[in-house]
Amino acid sequence: MESNSNTKLAVLIDADNAQPSIIEGLLAEIAKYGTANVKRIYGDWTSTKLRSWKDHLLQFSLQPIQQFGYTSGKNATDSAMIIDAMDLLYTERFDGFCIVSSDSDFTKLATRIRESGLMVYGFGEKKTPDPFVAACDKFIFTEVLRSEEEPDKEATFRRMSTIELKQDTKLVNLMRNAIEASSDENGWAHLGQVGSYIAKQSPEFDPRNYGYRKLGELVQAIKLFEIEERSTGQGHAAVIYVKDKRK
Structure with a gap:
């Protein structure tokens, strides 16, 4: 997805459920x-507990919102974020929200924001419960965002081999269905349209989850699909098309 500087986003971070190394x-x-x-x-x-976050507040212009833990075992931060999010939603000044947390308590909030026609981008660790992931338009696992200086070696997504990718039935079916839905009468599908279809079907999908930077690299690594670059002429970059080899 291309950057759009006109798209106004509200970023809300749950410091209790996010690591400074991702900022x-x-x-x-x-x-x-x-x-x-x-x-x-x-x-x-x-x-x-939040001492490691404090060094990043000024550097990245993050506005800290103080929320005391009034009751032991209860997360008051969630309530404060939800209330603020609804206040910001009602201002009608934003096009989307970025909710940074691995907590399922934000599932209803994400659903409510989407009901208002705004985009919701979720960011959380691999342990994030499925309902919150599914409630977002797109969900990015924060393990792929960690700085090189502070990698989480146990959680970082390693590059999967072709054999492993082929054995991932969910991934292969997702790719095949997306290509089928986006293809022309000859079975060729524009890679960009394939990516858009996948995003709608699986908010958490990201080539980086499999160790690949781009969708094209992942498709090529699976080796179940044909790839063709087509020139658009006039100095524009080539357009990539893909096709299921079974067709």
Whole structure:
């Protein structure tokens, strides 16, 4: 998806459920979808648990929102984020929201925002419950956003081999269905349209989850599909088309 500087986004970060090592990659990822007009991060800033976040507040212009934990075992941060999100929604100044958390408590919030016709981009760890993931238009696992200086080696997505990719039935079926739905009478489908179809069917899909930077690289690695580059002429970049080899 191309960056659109006119798309106004509200970024709400749950500091209790996000790691500081993702912040640079997170903001770079958000820039692909629009401009972060609001960047708020929620937590109990009197607690030593958030000490590692404090160094990043000024550097990345994050507005800290103080939320005391009034009751042991209860996450007051969630409530504060949800209330703020609804207040921002009612201003009608935004085109979308970025919710950064691995907590399923934001499932209903994501659903409500989408019901208002706005985009919802979710960011969370691989452990994020499926209902929250499914409630977003797009969901990015934060393991792919960690800085090289502080990688989470146990969680980072490694590059899967062709054999492993072929054995991933869900992935192969997702690709085949997307190509089928986007193809012309000869079975060829524009890679961009294939990507758009997949995004609608599977919000959490991302080539980086399999260790590949781009969708084209992933399709090529699976080796079940033909790939063809077609020149559009007039100095424009070639357009990539794909086709199921079974056709």
